[in-house]
Amino acid sequence: MDGMRRYKSMFLLPGLLTLFIIIIFPLLFTIRVSFSGWNVSNPHMDFIGGANFVRMLADHRFWASILRLILLAGGTVLIEYVLGFALALMVWRNVRGQRVWRVLFLVPMMTTPVVMAAIWQTIFNESLGPVNDLLGRVGLPTVQWLTSTGPATVALMTVEIWQWTPFMFLLLLAGLLSLSKEPFMAAAIDGAGPVRTFFKVTFPLMAPVSVTALIIRLIEASKMSDSVYVLTSGGPGSSTETPGYYLYIRGLKEQQTGYAGSLSLTYLVLMIVTLTIVSRLLVRTLKTRTG
Amino acid sequence: MTKHRRAKLAAALAVSALAVTACSAGGGGSGASKPDKPAKFAPGSDISYTKYGSNYPSTTVKDVPGPCSYESISKKDYSGRTLRVISHAVPVMGEPTQLHAKQFAELTGAKVDVVNVPFGELYQKILTPLQAGQPAYDVMFYPSLWIGDMAPYLAPVPQKYLDTAQMKDVTKAYMQVATWNGKVVQYPVDGDRHYLKVRSDIIDSPKWQAAYKAATGKTLEVPKTWEEYQQIAQFFSGKDWSGSGKLNYGSAEVTKRDDLMFSAFISRAAAYAKNPNVKTGFFFDVDTMKPEINNPGFVRALTDFVKAKSTWPPGGANFGLGDEIFSFGGGQTLMSYSWDDAFIQAQQPDSKIRNEVEAAQLPGATQVWNRDTNQWDTPASINQVPYFTWGWTSAVAKDSKQQTMAFDFLCFFSNDANTALDLTIGRFGINPYRNAHFDAAFWEKQGWSKQTAETYVKTLSDMEKSPNRVFDLRVPGVNQYMSSLANGVADAISGQKQPQQALDDVAKEWNDITTQVGKDKVQAAYRNVVALENG
């Protein structure tokens, strides 16, 4: 076995160190800057203690955006999961035009979010876009897609769902394709109908893939801000602001680097804690209930 | 062992790939200025953009002799040098930047790299490298109100350029806009203000005048006050007055929070809150730096703004400038107030409503808040306050190594021939800022009707003459102030807060911002703004 040790670190270290070096500086920088009053007219790393954090505690916009993100991300990911699973089941086998559907259903995740959001903006344009036009043609009232809270949230979720359901679809379809046939034959022999087969066989077998897909999507959704930025700019009012977008306003648009640093740090910690808890819960419920 | 060697080779390849790209990046480099070369243009040549694209107007103008003319610039040899330029997204300001960069490169042999950035990104994209001491751009095009944040990093315009005829023709207001602490640090390339635009065909139509009279008992004419504006907009909303088979609406306004909504609100507030007898500032009391943003004048304007919702087209509560331009310029709405763009758009040769529009001063108010006496004043005539809102400007970075070339580029950009052509292309967003531009004949030559041209020119030149006017908050941290204001206004429009509450909150935030940025700094800068207001 000697000689092996040397190789052991050769495998892991290059990747680990690269990532560590690239990530550690931003982290330290953010921690340090969050204690400074760095802003546009005072771009220096001074020290102002915890003033930024005190200010943050009273920042309703920030806390509201965190809460909104949790609901928005949770909701969208869940819908994506249900739709992605349904689609994967439908084109899994016995479907005409299988390959065409599969390719088509994959395409949205390949597209650039900011670019597609710009297209979506034209689609939801309230007077020039096709959505309201088509609603009008079938005699339905037009909707204030980007200017009233409810519809703006719906529009935002629509774009997110359009973009990322394919991701769920891909993972779940690949998962389905890797299942072995035996449990299904057994279920068929037992005379189980499609619904029972799904809940007793397919769903439990897919639990590990499901957990991975959900967690990865939740991680990605927790950063949601591109679509907000292009589509609603957080409006109307601040009713569709996510923390990512709010941070963008504070940190980049207003150049309040110090304050944004403290917001970033809090946001990051909250997300890590929340996502860790959620993923533990997911692993536990899905794997034990079905395992 | 080969296994070893191959593994190393793979690693080496990855590294060398990086190295190769590293070497190919970079570039630029200064170089001693070279002697002049022969000119490519004869003095007074015909200039036209047609060779750059089939959609440019076929208009031809004469090259006006001077240090910035095609002829003079084509004598310079900047080959082997790179000019880095940042500008707004295409087309507004971005397209002329691209076009003139291309021409400048052809004339001088320089390499001109232009990057176009959406409005919301421009501020941080320019400021981040400046603050980090990273020389990123030689020439920057940006909204002039950022001067307070930009000034420390800008190179003053050299005397030689200030002495040119084209610079001397820039109106007083726009020279003031370009000046910071007595130095001209911005190179004027555009003039901007807010004014009112209306569909003259409808306002002047007997049919609609009769209908309006029947409904309201009032005469239909171009609104003089915000109350009239609201009433007319209301009347014309939801009617198909254009006969297109689709509904039309009363008013198109810029209402998107992170777009330019703050300017729309200032337009609406100017007449209520800028009292000609109060000389100590519009946004703040300059002596105490107490925010005035929540005084009854502003609250009244915000109340109006919220009420105006019912006169907007679908989506009107999230209109960016582009939407407003499309809406008015496309014939969907009767009235609009903001920059020239919607007006010029309506006047494009292929426009359906060409010469059916007219310009006027922003509506005024019959009452104006007096904060010294804490009551509403009722002036003898309507209180009309022009708003010199920001326009595009340009500047050269202090740490640029290509300052001469940079200023040559800007003076070429704004030479008489180019400006004459640029003014007529709506999507360029370049609007009159020299005395020569306030000439109705020039516009009539572009195919404008006499009425349209005259109201346009008169509106603009009247604004220059007014002694009671509003400028943007040209102080450091302006983006924070405006972002906070826009947020408050948006909260009121979306119904999340009452106007008074919303503006009280803004005032509170403004105090915090002032403290953060430094009261003295803001106050000093604001004194200059106040001086302009009463100019």
Next chain:
Amino acid sequence: MSRAYLTFKYAFIAVWASFVAGPFVWALTTSFKDANGVQGGATYLPWVDYKPTTRGWQDIFGGEGGVNVIQPFLNSLQITVLASAISLVLGSLAAYGLSRYTYRIGRMKNADIVFFFVSQRIMPPIVLVIPFFFLLQFAGLLDSIPGLVIVTVALLLPIAVWVMVDFFNNIPREIDEMAMLDGCHPFAAFVRTILPNSLPGITVAAMFCAVFGWNDFFFAFRLTFTEVQTLPQAVVALNSSIPPWWTLSAASLFGISPLVLLAVWVERYLSRGNLAGAVR
């Protein structure tokens, strides 16, 4: 399967397919419009609803708008390929190590190290971008392709590790043992016997790398000035206060086209069923 279910199934597929295709069809038709086709309200059919022009398409290849998407395209390609390649190399090495050996770094065991990699995806870009600016400035790599490649690697490496660890775990250890018995040292065993059998996994990892690398706007935008423009930047540069919908649509379609081709390729692997192990 019952008739009702079949009807439902095809109806569902059809509805979703139109939802997916809708934006593309809209962008395609819009790309042939001009101001008159846009300002009057929504139009759909060329020749019927509006008069088609190719202006939007001309503009993106150096036409009037002054935007040329060719150089940005090449930049995006270079960055995506380089960053993906580096991430795949470093990522598969690390993933292979993690799947075959037992590590202990302080209190962290293998599972924790994998989590460390994956958790980097939690970092919101907004948190990273300002520090990255100073980092690259310090290294003199702002506005350069190597600079963007480094940053992009930080985004892609976690994905590569995540996909590859699972994949390697599904390849029998006996294969690498056999290779070592057959005279390969561990590194050669990895390169000669594990990698060739990991193509499906590498494909998936490469796809994710390509998608996230190609589509990055946030970092590319803020860490470059003039030298390096990526394709998403070039498209967004058209989002002015008067967005020329036609040019924007043409540029968008052009910008997403390479990855749409990627979708076809990925599907082929999927159909062969050998992606399966790669995404568990």
Next chain:
Amino acid sequence: MTLTARGLTLSVEGVDHLRDITLDLRPGRIYTVIGRTLAGKSSLLRVLAGLQRVDAGTLTQDGTDLLQVPVWRRDTAMVYQQFINYPHLNVFDNVAFPLRRAKLSGEQVRLRATESLAKVGLSDFHARKPSQLSGGQQQRVALARALARRCKTLLLDEPLVNLDYKLREQLREEFRELFSGVGDSVVVYTTTETTEAMMLGDEVIVMHEGRIVQTGTPAEVFDAPATTTVAQIINEPPMNIIPGTVTGGRMRLNDLGAVDLPAHLAGLPDGPCQFGLRATDLSLSSSEGLRGDVTFVEISGSETFVHVVIADIPMVVQLEGIHDVSLGDAVLVTIRSDRLFAFSAQGDLLVAPSEQGGR
């Protein structure tokens, strides 16, 4: 060239896999390691191959400390119970892989690989991928690859366990042939099957719970299993072990009545002991014998295995031919007392019946 192991000890997470293994493995001989699942057979092979570190002990060959030599320089070939081949290479390249690693000339590689494949009967399959072959063929490829190398040590880890019965028998036959040509190599072959161990091994090594419990030629081990454990491992079905006592020349099997000691056990001292009896040495009778209840009957090929419980002791009776016995039947069992093995109460062999042909 002898492979010498001294005191090899290995435990993983508190479980002992190898305890004090001491062995001399001589070249040109085939060693079969027999033991139950988890007896440490695979661990032993992995240690010999260099794939597994040990906690203590030494392993030398020609005076070289093998424990210091990494796997890839060991000159050891191995065949796994899973059919491990390189999935991306075709059959020929699979076999050629180690030869190329060893820097043989192209011609040499071709010759050896072709020869080796011919030996295992796969001459017509050079271009196939392993996945296109049956299980047996895949294992032949693995074997061909191992043989082609002609290394000092050839290790086979239950190579036939995953094949069906027929193939197993067929390959088992062929292995004898194949191993006869390995010359100076040390061949170590693990199995759980008595027959395999007996047929293939020049020497049999019996392992139990990480220890070597007996080594010897097949006949030695079969005829004189050192302990009850060995006796059970080495017989299929396992030897029946019956506790009993000896008193004054009579023996008592458990609670059953006492009988005179058979002649070959005459010298046994008094006291408790255990008796062993192969299943073939029991039979059913219709008239006399010990009463037992049938708990299970299995018929395999032309033999019937009847599991009975006699006075609380489970035993297996192996009968030629098919017999109609069913679960729950009461039967009479006779035993050939001249075939009894005697073990001490601790399980060590005291007396074995004289050699009489075995199996």
